[in-house]
Amino acid sequence: MTAPAARATGQAGSAPVDPRVLCDAHALAGDPPVPAGVLWKLQEAGRQLDANLVRVAPGGHIAPHAEPDLDVLLFVVSGGGVLGAGPQDEPRRLTEGATVWLPHGATRSITAGEAGLTYLTVHRRRPGLQIRPRGETP
Template identity: 65%
Template sequence: MSKAERQVGRKAEAAMPLILGNTDALSATASSETAVLWKLAESGRQLDANVVRLTPGRHIAPHAEPDLDVLVLVVAGDGVLGAGPQDEPQSLNTGTLLWLPHGSTRSITAGDDGLAYLTVHRRRPGLQIGQAPRDRTAQDR
């Protein structure tokens, strides 16, 4: 097999679907602590994803994400989605799928049974080291 054929084989392997886990198993074995239960960590990914568990009554404080849309899927428990100050809170239950558009204000509070949810959004670009722009002199103008 040539070097080119081996490289094509590696690319095909990297592009194969991969089962990453089971959300039922994650939420069932979770401790009683609020925590991130799972993170997408595969190299070369274009998405970020997390499974988060909030214990009963715990919450994510109101905030707005200015740059990213976020998709949320409730995988266990129940809770409340708070939107803006004038909006009515919305119930969250297992199976609820919601979209949080960038710029929207949101908060999440776990109900009596706690709440576990999957978040998915575009991956933020990493920091890049670049050359600083040079000062323009009279000769450049």
């Protein structure tokens, strides 16, 4: 049994938050595929994580880039493709069910295969932008 104080809560002072199913990634990926884009995103208030279900169209490509601040977990829901990893964009095969850690600062690219690629990303939520007086730092 869990003590009331140990239950998860939303933002300070808000009522306890219970676990719940947010989406069915397989069902969303299996719907008539959109050419590309975000199929779903986590938008719950008070969350500490961000998550996105993304579809890359067949043959589509996300150019090499690096996320300087956040580690990202990528899970392939459907389809397949190639992860380009590191400064040489070394190809690594992506297949349904693959779970990939993308460490912050690491260069990566993604190319979808013939069936396209649908994947879920999860990472720590970025703090919102805040206006501060000149010279004040976070």
